[in-house]
Amino acid sequence: MVLASINPNFALLPGSYLFAAVAKKTADYKAAHPDKKVISLGIGDVTRPLPQSVIEALRSAVDDMAHEDTFRGYGPYEGYDFLREKIAQEDYVSRGANISADEIFISDGAKSDCGNIGDIFSADNVVAVCDPVYPVYVDTNAMAGRAGVYDNAREKWTKLVYMPCTRETNFIPEIPKEHCDLIYLCFPNNPMGTMIDAPTLKKWVDYARSEGAVIFYDAAYEAYITEDLPHSIYEIEGARECAVEFRSFSKNAGFTGTRCAFCVIPHSLKVNGSSLNEMWMRRQATKFNGVPYIIQRGAEAVYSPQGRLETKALVAYFLNNAKIIRDGLSEAGFEAYGGVNAPYIWLKTKGGQSSWEFFDSLLEKAGVVGTPGSGFGPSGEGYFRLTAFGSESTTREAIKRITEAF
């Protein structure tokens, strides 16, 4: 008998998703120590209420749905113009980046976009990722058959090009020596908390254009940039011809449970003569029906004068946590990176401890949960990620415990 067949690439995916493994170890510890209060600086989830301007916009949009004359049915697949126009103006044009509303696609999350964008590319593209890296880039390409097979000994997929980011490279990838077709860059970086400057980013744009490659630029943490550095890849000349950008309301406005994001695909971005903007529009029209009207109204409020003040304050709150963590770690004798233009701190373990050994000792000695660097890729071994998304008081408490324990 002939049978239906599954996508064989799923069977190649190793073990459990990083954060699931962290969650399990944490749950086991809590079960064994019901008296101890565990503090998580692990997952990148926000903890503050939504800004008041967003709340008011959500309420007003709920009211719209209660009356026939303001009720909204199916919206545009690509998102409402009221939101796309604000984004184009406030996030791009105002920074000198030439992006128009019809180059913006509203979505339910940067993770969805990063995962789904592969739909419009063939399976034989050569994919380059930073090492360490946000696991979604790797896993979604593995599912699509672009990663080859997982080599357990090397802890790498056979077909991916890994770009090591270490102390020696200032945690910024170097331009690959081999040809690459699709290149994932994330700045401010998750997990390392580092940032790229404009001249270095220009080199990537030039490389991509000379190779006929496409850069997937994940700028989900853009709001955390405090120094004079590019917020968008489209601030770089030539990027409109080679880059897709991903953004999110998760980390600037606390939307992790509210779900709104967007990607930018310029009209001038073509691959073999095909417009990626048109292909993505076709993909979204066929497989997606847009983000809830209510939620898009909430996102729109982020761009109001009040919304800008409130989201700025929210980001400042988390950046203050980042400073507390970074300063505390330095005092405790750790090398610590990031945390200045990003909500992530990337610390080097002491005495050659592995990432998971440090995870265990941090949990045992301080009751603090973080994320092992090796979970983000082999070059993350010996490093550890802490996030600034807790409350200020628990963050201070966590750092106090770490300082005492180590």
Added chain:
Amino acid sequence: MVLASINPNFALLPGSYLFAAVAKKTADYKAAHPDKKVISLGIGDVTRPLPQSVIEALRSAVDDMAHEDTFRGYGPYEGYDFLREKIAQEDYVSRGANISADEIFISDGAKSDCGNIGDIFSADNVVAVCDPVYPVYVDTNAMAGRAGVYDNAREKWTKLVYMPCTRETNFIPEIPKEHCDLIYLCFPNNPMGTMIDAPTLKKWVDYARSEGAVIFYDAAYEAYITEDLPHSIYEIEGARECAVEFRSFSKNAGFTGTRCAFCVIPHSLKVNGSSLNEMWMRRQATKFNGVPYIIQRGAEAVYSPQGRLETKALVAYFLNNAKIIRDGLSEAGFEAYGGVNAPYIWLKTKGGQSSWEFFDSLLEKAGVVGTPGSGFGPSGEGYFRLTAFGSESTTREAIKRITEAF
């Protein structure tokens, strides 16, 4: 120079999406006749405000997001248990279908689920679709390389198995003679408005099990069933071993712009020993971050006693429109099908008019927009779809115009 390459299957997609073509013709007509009031009974979009119980739940959930102690960040990829448990109990267990909460995955739309489910299957499965059919099933498989190439002369994809649904088959597909791996069934049917009975559905389940095939059962219009017919495929013995079911809040509770749906993948559904439930969980965890908390609370309210009364009234309102359309068409001498267990009416054009010819004459003579049957597949030629989702007054006005014009 080697270049990034696009998914070649996108280039195979013919012309524009059906509803885009309808929208363009309608816009052209309106521009040429600015004085005429055009009534659309075309796209399947709802027009009534959300039920009051849903509005209240949405308001309360917005309030939750405004306070630190009730704020929600990332939710479960598969949806909140508060909603999954209600669905399992109210939509399944209460009808004798043995489905548990952990077999339910909350999503942003049945269209997304129908499109994305292909991710977990290989490209070489043989796909069977009804003819006529909801275009999303065809287009998403074409994008994934399962449809072959489009044969313009036959108006069919070379690798798809088409199951004709005509007057002769009572608009129900017959079991294919060839082997199929993935079979899309939609009942109540879009576009034909017809329903399947339990003994006939049992034959499909038996066929799928004997062939090692998987049925994708789209039950998005389940709430419109008025006769004693199965609401879920899991009311049929053996379906837990061969079927995935798609449901939505779009048409029972007016969520087309609010976006919430779900799919059901039983634990006992395995393909070559692999659990589709586990594969889908992995897919969702990697490419999706769940539906907004606020929206899931709104969907939960559909299952409250008040919500059930309100959604029942909403469905009754649209079913009354369906009766108005069907009765009016019969009076005007049209053969009309559907509309009893579905919000769609499927009419036969008179005098051998083609579907698009009827579209044009309906628009010209009556100022009414519908959807040409041929847009849903070659066996839809000579048929036409009208939807019951308008207001009662515009529906009556549309039927008055049709009766006078034809």
